[in-house]
Amino acid sequence: MGIIKTENLVFEYIRRDEDGNVEGINRAVDEVTLDIKQGDFIAILGHNGSGKSTLAKHMNAILSPTEGTIWVDGRDTREESELWDIRHTAGMVFQNPDNQIIGQVVEEDVGFGPENMGIPTAEIWERVNESLRAVGMYEFRKYSPNKLSGGQKQRVSIAGVLAMHPKCIVLDEPTAMLDPNGRKEVVRAVRALNDVENVTVILITHYMEEIIHANKVFVMDEGKIAMEGTPKEIFSQVEKLKALRLDAPQATLLAYELQQRGIALPSGILSINELVEEIMKYQRTHR
Numbered sequence: 001m002g003i004i005k006t007e008n009l010v011f012e013y014i015r016r017d018e019d020g021n022v023e024g025i026n027r028a029v030d031e032v033t034l035d036i037k038q039g040d041f042i043a044i045l046g047h048n049g050s051g052k053s054t055l056a057k058h059m060n061a062i063l064s065p066t067e068g069t070i071w072v073d074g075r076d077t078r079e080e081s082e083l084w085d086i087r088h089t090a091g092m093v094f095q096n097p098d099n100q101i102i103g104q105v106v107e108e109d110v111g112f113g114p115e116n117m118g119i120p121t122a123e124i125w126e127r128v129n130e131s132l133r134a135v136g137m138y139e140f141r142k143y144s145p146n147k148l149s150g151g152q153k154q155r156v157s158i159a160g161v162l163a164m165h166p167k168c169i170v171l172d173e174p175t176a177m178l179d180p181n182g183r184k185e186v187v188r189a190v191r192a193l194n195d196v197e198n199v200t201v202i203l204i205t206h207y208m209e210e211i212i213h214a215n216k217v218f219v220m221d222e223g224k225i226a227m228e229g230t231p232k233e234i235f236s237q238v239e240k241l242k243a244l245r246l247d248a249p250q251a252t253l254l255a256y257e258l259q260q261r262g263i264a265l266p267s268g269i270l271s272i273n274e275l276v277e278e279i280m281k282y283q284r285t286h287r
Helices: 052-058 080-089 106-116 121-134 150-162 180-197 231-235 238-243 250-260 272-285
Strands: 004-016 022-036 041-045 067-072 090-093 168-172 200-204 216-221 224-229
Touching: 004 052, 022 052, 022 224, 041 052, 052 168, 052 200, 080 090, 090 150, 106 121, 106 150, 121 150, 121 180, 150 168, 150 180, 168 180, 180 200, 216 231, 224 231, 231 238, 238 250, 250 272
Parallel strands: 041 200, 041 216, 090 168, 168 200
Antiparallel strands: 004 022, 004 067, 216 224
16 A cells, blocks of 8 residues: 555535535545555646645545545544544645744744654754755754745745654645745755655646656546646646646647647657757758
């Protein structure tokens, strides 16, 4: 069994009137089955309302299934006795870093989680320093979070989760409120955690450029898994993505438009460098 496994997972939001009577039921996650291995970098895509954030909240046991099962490191999230261990295993980072930062000084904020876990003081400071180094924020450890940019704050949020030594980090649209530079900072830090620390990363996003280095991509629509595959496999299907109200990386879209005009380029080009290389190959063979 992987670090996170779901089997026929269903979650329904129940709408009630002022008297508490059920007005309607919205199935936000609909029969989702997936298996995520330790050390994977997984991306989950979908338009607003597709169910991706609801699915993410099950991975930290914030929500409990209406039907089906989700296991986190072999533990059933419906078992209350397992919640403590589940939330140590899978850390959660949300959109707005201001909602997760509570300390007056960066290093105090990062140490808050381990302190609540009862970790000895000396080890807490070791964890704080290693976590801040892992996200490139060690030099800011004495700063007030109020003095940081959005991207820097989000990296501090990630360090705070990392200091609890989770096996897995679930990031629910962590760059949605950031400018392009802040987004790059956060994605670079997340990739380093995955590459160097072997932390399983589950990235929920609607920015296509952020996922080109993922091992696997799941695309959600109306609560279901509509597509799954490698980034190259997913972005080779531009028309299907458009039908799901999703875009593709700019390089992929440009390559697709060139293909439509008769230029024989391979499908699933993900980066500008790759596109330039393929165009140069094409020019050499068509001189």
